Amino acid sequence: MTEEPLLSARGLVKSYGKTPALRGLTLDVAAAEIVAVTGPSGCGKSTLLHCLAGIVRPDAGEVTYRGQRIDGWSEGARSRLRRSDFGVLFQFGQIVAELTAAENVALPLLLAGTGRREARTAALSWLDRLGVADLADVPPGEMSGGQQQRCALARALVTEPRVLFADEPTGALDTLAGEQVLGHLVRLAREQSTTVVLVTHEPRIAGYADREIALRDGLRDPDGLGAFGPASRVAGAA
Amino acid sequence: MSTTHVLLGLLASGPKHGYELKRDHDHRLPRAKPLAFGQVYATLGRLERDGLVAAAGQERAAGPERTSFALTDRGRASLDEWLGQVEPPAPYVSSTLLAKVIVALLAADADRARTFLTAQREAHMIRLRELTAVKTDPAASLGDVIAADYAIAHLDADLRWLHTTIDRVADLYREVHA
Numbered sequence: 001m002t003e004e005p006l007l008s009a010r011g012l013v014k015s016y017g018k019t020p021a022l023r024g025l026t027l028d029v030a031a032a033e034i035v036a037v038t039g040p041s042g043c044g045k046s047t048l049l050h051c052l053a054g055i056v057r058p059d060a061g062e063v064t065y066r067g068q069r070i071d072g073w074s075e076g077a078r079s080r081l082r083r084s085d086f087g088v089l090f091q092f093g094q095i096v097a098e099l100t101a102a103e104n105v106a107l108p109l110l111l112a113g114t115g116r117r118e119a120r121t122a123a124l125s126w127l128d129r130l131g132v133a134d135l136a137d138v139p140p141g142e143m144s145g146g147q148q149q150r151c152a153l154a155r156a157l158v159t160e161p162r163v164l165f166a167d168e169p170t171g172a173l174d175t176l177a178g179e180q181v182l183g184h185l186v187r188l189a190r191e192q193s194t195t196v197v198l199v200t201h202e203p204r205i206a207g208y209a210d211r212e213i214a215l216r217d218g219l220r221d222p223d224g225l226g227a228f229g230p231a232s233r234v235a236g237a238a
Numbered sequence: 239m240s241t242t243h244v245l246l247g248l249l250a251s252g253p254k255h256g257y258e259l260k261r262d263h264d265h266r267l268p269r270a271k272p273l274a275f276g277q278v279y280a281t282l283g284r285l286e287r288d289g290l291v292a293a294a295g296q297e298r299a300a301g302p303e304r305t306s307f308a309l310t311d312r313g314r315a316s317l318d319e320w321l322g323q324v325e326p327p328a329p330y331v332s333s334t335l336l337a338k339v340i341v342a343l344l345a346a347d348a349d350r351a352r353t354f355l356t357a358q359r360e361a362h363m364i365r366l367r368e369l370t371a372v373k374t375d376p377a378a379s380l381g382d383v384i385a386a387d388y389a390i391a392h393l394d395a396d397l398r399w400l401h402t403t404i405d406r407v408a409d410l411y412r413e414v415h416a
Contacts, residue, residue: 021374187376201395207390212363224359224363
């Protein structure tokens, strides 16, 4: 990585009670790069995503975004950064059941002060780019899981974020619906030069990324081999 | 793969000459093992001899004269029978990858085993990325996507199995050395 990274972490440490989730993790993500963070359950992938996105503060270490340390920022400042620069997509889209698809997608723009009409126009455009324009006035309860996740993706992208954080975005979908959501995600990210941090435990999904960062027990797993990391274990198993 | 039945299948939509069959084959099965012209003509010769196809006319455009072949009733019956047969699940238990991983895990030289597994995993991931790029290319045909899906599903299964195996071995080691 020759140019300065867009997003980086240095020596990140985070524990929940006595359980360590991150144990001194360091990484860099370049602008417009699509990075897959992989590893088994409990390896710290989601915690890492939450720290990078400013959702939680690490216990120690630094998170730097566009040359500025953000880990020490107040909740209010991190929240503003998330609204202006970041988009987040979770396994379950967390779209609001009482609102239609278009209202859901327009929500981040309305929160940022955009006028109602302009926000709806933008929402309709994003729903169209995700192939669900016909669902604009449909509530989530009447959509399939894949359709709901496409709406959630539209909502995550409607503010045209610099970074999209996606935490197991296809985990709740069947294979084809998941492929379609991911296909849209990667295509739109490339079109917009959006940086993507994609958390997944599935190799197939990691295949959509430019690069993989494998984790194990809250640290980088340099060879991605998980439990096989410490060489001594194998000798004993023979 | 049965070249015979694939050619019969390509003739199901109407008579074609050897060149068209070769072109259709490459278009419909873009990632299949390459099919040589010689193999197409040799197979057509056998199919005609066995009464599964019959000459359906001559065509001369700019080049040499070409004979079109059509499916006969017997050919269609043979194709239907082939399509109705369930393929035996692939015998992956005999794969070289499995043999190498087992030998690597059993080998006393842990570093060598680890080097092999790291390189194997990386090779699988690189291929997975290449195939994902093929199928997400806006110009990809349905055939490209289906063929890439097939290969990706197998690589994904290999990688999952590789991880599970590694975890099993680590658990076993911990039990033995507890």
